[in-house]
Amino acid sequence: MNSNEQSPVVWSPSDTVLKDSQMGRFQHWLENLGYGPFADYHELHEWSVSDLEGFWKAVWDYCGLVSHTPAQKILGKRDMPGAEWFPGMTLNFAANLLRHAEGEQANSEAIVAYCETRPVLRRTYTELRADVGALEAYLSSQGVIKGDRVAGIVTNGYEAMVGMLAATSMGAVWSSASPDFGIGAILDRFGQIEPTALIAVNGYGYGGKVFQRQQEFAQLISGLPSLKCVVSVPQLPDAPAIDSPLVSDWQDAIAAGAGTPPSFTPVAPDHPVYILYSSGTTGKPKCIVHGTAGLLVNHAKELMLHGDVGSGDRFMYFTTCGWMMWNWQASALLTGAAVITVDGSPGYPSLKMLWQTVADEKVSHFGTSARFLAGCRKDGMTPDKDLDLSVLRVVFSTGSPLLPEDYDWMYTDGAPNALLGSIAGGTDICGCFVGSTPLLPVRRGEIQCRFLGVDAAAFDDNGQSVSSGRGELVCRQPLPSMPVSFWDDPDGERYRNAYFDTFAESAPGVWAHGDFIEFTEHGGAIIYGRSDATLNPGGVRIGTAEIYRQVETEAAIKDSLVVGRQIAGDVEVVLLVLLANGETLSDELLKRLKTQIRKGASPRHVPHYIIPVPDIPYTRSGKKVELAVARLINGSARSDNRDALANPEALDAIQARLQEAGLLPKEG
Numbered sequence: 001m002n003s004n005e006q007s008p009v010v011w012s013p014s015d016t017v018l019k020d021s022q023m024g025r026f027q028h029w030l031e032n033l034g035y036g037p038f039a040d041y042h043e044l045h046e047w048s049v050s051d052l053e054g055f056w057k058a059v060w061d062y063c064g065l066v067s068h069t070p071a072q073k074i075l076g077k078r079d080m081p082g083a084e085w086f087p088g089m090t091l092n093f094a095a096n097l098l099r100h101a102e103g104e105q106a107n108s109e110a111i112v113a114y115c116e117t118r119p120v121l122r123r124t125y126t127e128l129r130a131d132v133g134a135l136e137a138y139l140s141s142q143g144v145i146k147g148d149r150v151a152g153i154v155t156n157g158y159e160a161m162v163g164m165l166a167a168t169s170m171g172a173v174w175s176s177a178s179p180d181f182g183i184g185a186i187l188d189r190f191g192q193i194e195p196t197a198l199i200a201v202n203g204y205g206y207g208g209k210v211f212q213r214q215q216e217f218a219q220l221i222s223g224l225p226s227l228k229c230v231v232s233v234p235q236l237p238d239a240p241a242i243d244s245p246l247v248s249d250w251q252d253a254i255a256a257g258a259g260t261p262p263s264f265t266p267v268a269p270d271h272p273v274y275i276l277y278s279s280g281t282t283g284k285p286k287c288i289v290h291g292t293a294g295l296l297v298n299h300a301k302e303l304m305l306h307g308d309v310g311s312g313d314r315f316m317y318f319t320t321c322g323w324m325m326w327n328w329q330a331s332a333l334l335t336g337a338a339v340i341t342v343d344g345s346p347g348y349p350s351l352k353m354l355w356q357t358v359a360d361e362k363v364s365h366f367g368t369s370a371r372f373l374a375g376c377r378k379d380g381m382t383p384d385k386d387l388d389l390s391v392l393r394v395v396f397s398t399g400s401p402l403l404p405e406d407y408d409w410m411y412t413d414g415a416p417n418a419l420l421g422s423i424a425g426g427t428d429i430c431g432c433f434v435g436s437t438p439l440l441p442v443r444r445g446e447i448q449c450r451f452l453g454v455d456a457a458a459f460d461d462n463g464q465s466v467s468s469g470r471g472e473l474v475c476r477q478p479l480p481s482m483p484v485s486f487w488d489d490p491d492g493e494r495y496r497n498a499y500f501d502t503f504a505e506s507a508p509g510v511w512a513h514g515d516f517i518e519f520t521e522h523g524g525a526i527i528y529g530r531s532d533a534t535l536n537p538g539g540v541r542i543g544t545a546e547i548y549r550q551v552e553t554e555a556a557i558k559d560s561l562v563v564g565r566q567i568a569g570d571v572e573v574v575l576l577v578l579l580a581n582g583e584t585l586s587d588e589l590l591k592r593l594k595t596q597i598r599k600g601a602s603p604r605h606v607p608h609y610i611i612p613v614p615d616i617p618y619t620r621s622g623k624k625v626e627l628a629v630a631r632l633i634n635g636s637a638r639s640d641n642r643d644a645l646a647n648p649e650a651l652d653a654i655q656a657r658l659q660e661a662g663l664l665p666k667e668g
Contacts, residue, residue, distance in 0.1 A: 007443035007520065010411045011419055021308045021438035026062055033058075041439040041449060042523050048452040049477060055453050056085075056297060056480060063300040065334075066099060067091040067293075068266040075478065080509040081495060083478035086293045090266035093273045093292050094132065094169035097333040098262065101129035105311060109338040112361060113157040116205030116344035117236055121158050128162065129262065135166035135231075137257030138248075142229035144197045146171030146265055149275065151195035153179050153186060153217065154321050155204050155343040159233045159250060161330060163199040168273055168292075169262040172196075175275040178322035178620055179204045179235075183216050185643035187223050188284050189277050193487055194226035201235035202242055207345040214242045221246060269293035270484045276324055276427045279619045279644055286498065287487030290430050294480030298431050298453075299331035306451060307421070308394060308438050309365055311336030317367030317396065318342055318354055323621035324427040325367065325398065337365075351376055352383070359387040366415075367396035369622050370406065370422075374552065377409035389415050394436070396421045399622050401527045401545040404445030405553050422447045424527055426513065428499070429481045433473060433513065434525040446524035454479060456525075458517050463506025466519075470543070472502065472531055473515040482511065516543045533626040535564040537571045540604050544626060547575065547607075550600040551593060556583040559616045562607070563630040565663060574633060574663070575607035576654060578616050585612045613657050615650035622646075633658060 018024050027044055031037050035054070038044040048055040053074040068090040076084030100106070110125040123131070144150065150167035154160040154176055167174040175193060177186050179201050190198075198221065203212040221230055221244045232241035233250045241249055248256075270291040277285035303309045315332040316339070319325040332339050340361050346354055346368070355376075358366050376383070383389060395410065395418045402422045410420050421436025424447060433456045434447045442448060450456045458471030465471075475482075486495045502512035516528040528534070528543020535542040544562045551560045559578040564571040575593075579585060590610055597605050617625040625645060632655060642648035658664040 007446050007522075007524065009441040010407055010444050011442040013419075013438055013441070017438050022310055023305045023308065023438050026058075026305055027439070029062055030058060041437055044439075045450055045452055049455040052453065052477060059301045059305070059453070060297055063297075063304050063334075064099075065091075065096055065296060065300060071269070078478055080478055080511060081482070081492065081500060083482070084270075085291070085478075085480045086269040089269045089293060091269065091293055091296070092169065092171070092264040092266055093296055094165045094262060095264040096296055097165060097331065098125065098129050098132065099334065100311070100336040101125040105336045108312075108336075110333060111158050111161055112338060112340045114340070114342045114344075114357060115155060115157055115235070116208070116348070117203075117210065123158060128165075130258075131162045131254055132165040132169060133260045133262040134254045134257035135162055136169050136262055137260035138231075138253040139166060139172070139197055139229070140170060141256065142197065144170065144172060144228065146267070148172045148196040149193045150174055150197045150199070151190045151193070152176035152321060153181070153198070153200040153220075154233065155179060155201055155235055156319055156321055156326060156341045157235075157343050158341070159199065159201075160321050160326070161333075161339070161341075163231075164330060166262070167197075169264055171265040171267045171271065173272045173275055176321040176326070178320040179213055180206065180211070180320075180646075181322060181620060182643035183220050183223075186220060188643065189287070190224060192284070192287050193275055195224060196226060196228050198224065198227055198230045199233065200230060200242060201233045202239050203236040205236070205344055207348045210236060210239075212236060212239050214240060217242045218244050267292055272484065274327055274430065275487060276327070276430060278427065279621070279623070285644070286494065288427060288483045289485045289487055290481065291484040294482070294484075295430055296331075296334075298429070298479070298481035299328065300334060301452060302328070302431055302435070303332055304335055306432075306435055306437050307365060307396070309335045309337050313337040313364040314340060314361055314391070315365045315367075316340035316342065316358065316361065316363045318346055318369070318372070319367075320621065324430045325621075327430055329367070346372055347375070351379055351381060352386075355381070355383040355387055355389075358392060359389060362391045364391050365394045365396070366392060367398070369399035370397050370402040371399060371622055373397055373406045373410065373414070374403060376414065377406055378555070378558070382413040384413055384416055389418075392418050394419045394421055396423055396436070398423045400624065401529065401548070402445075403549055403552060407442070407444045424515070424525075428483065428513065429479060431481045433475060434517075434527075440523075443522075443524055446520060446526055449523055450519075450525070456519075458519055459503060459507065459510070459512070463503040463510070468521065470516060470518045470528060470541070473513045473517040473527075474503070474507075475511040475513065479511075516541070530626065533563070533630065535562070535571055535573055537564070537573055537604050542573075542601075542605055546601050547573070547597060547605055550597045550605070551575065551577070554593060554596065556580050556589055557593075561616045561624055561626060561629060563626055563633055565608075565633050572608035573605070574609045574611065576611050576613045576616065576629070576657075578614070579612055585610065609661060609663065611657050611661050613650070614653045615647055617648070617650035617654070618646045619644060620646045629654060633663060
């Protein structure tokens, strides 16, 4: 495939954007310091990975990040794993996110919180800072200290932000889960890290329904003996709080500490700030520990430079508190923007809800999932024609590869004047390897670029860089937001196994991320799915996204999932399809699908089996669960962790359909 032929330009930056975007001003600022000159973004990127210390110091200074004591140098040890960032520095994460609570932005909106169960809540930076100080004082009074873990079972709203900032202000470690998680899934996470404090909602609303969770969360509290205190958030205002002797009401906790400013306790640069989790769909999740300085400076780069988010902007990312995009969204506070949070169903009362909120709140930066944009396309939505989106400059998309047809929809009916920023990275770095920049055009079906400071490449199986074609996404040099460790992994063995084993012999010290990727000749990127889910029929490596791109543009298909079935010496491609309402898997539709896959991809991509199913399984962060289905079809289902799925019943239905098709033995 010729990437240039397949990737026409669908958006180009204006001269004003090239000059006045934060990335454009950063480039000019660097040139005034004597760096460059840089002819284009690609030269800027080349410098950023050839002079890591110069680049990351420049990001720290340009973005105005603050520390208590400065670093002795930017990069100490360069080992991977084990790179030492900003040795000698002390800083506080919350102090940086709340730096706009003093000065011109102090009385500007910091948080605007929408949810299905309560009125819209608006708080300024000054009010946010006051509540953070009050909650920190209350937690301190209950015996919470620096280094303790503060856990949240919270919705994407105001209290989650206050809880995280209060914890990180005192040097505690924040870790959160969404309240729709099963109790087993939450214990699988928080049981490992032994939190001292818990902030938990008493329930939540989703899709017009109310879910009370007081009894389950009371049971959860009894399963976490490390807890000293629990703060109950009245997410359901008319419902009771969680019943436990450890529980205090949110308002009582805030009142108890009222008038106390945040401490902004200094910590070391690698002091843990967040504990995030792998999906946990095939066993207990890994507890991924992120360090304070590295995560802060990387988020500043991604949001301010690549995202072009700044003071006066209005930033909204639809997410849950069980997904790393919540942590990414929270860091938008450091830019001085207002953060618009939305909790509930993205499709309630219709898919128009999020777009309506973008219009009503004059959102400049809107983030969502590729799945949501595909749903808007399939529903025939026309937000550009129906709503005033004149303020909207950037639409971020992540969670899965964005189909070329979704670029078409975006630049026809979605938001044609906005930069469509497809971004990709993961929980592992709480950030991105590749994504958007205001300095380059957007090409149909492509991610724009490697991010600054990220030495990303595609490797073949022998650990050699691939100049054209597909390979494993790797990072060849240290990145500040790589985890400082896994929790309870004292010798680092599980950490090394997760990222550095793949090329340990051919290219030691290279991070292998687990994505199957191609870098195009003009510097863009195309992701073909997870490398552990790639298919190998006849020994030819195929990315699952290549099949989705053909199938999910068919109107009769609402959703799909593809896996490989191991047979003697080969792999059979199995395609599961969720049919649109009123559709049946007729011979004519089967023929149409196979023809489209053959023409759009290749004969090797054509599935051996196409099987209709009543649902497609997803993680709670909205990602298709290919690996669990692959394990099921290849006979190792029992080790899967169903509590980690948003819809675990989908696996049961798929198992039944596979049995009916003769691909699995019937039980009993």
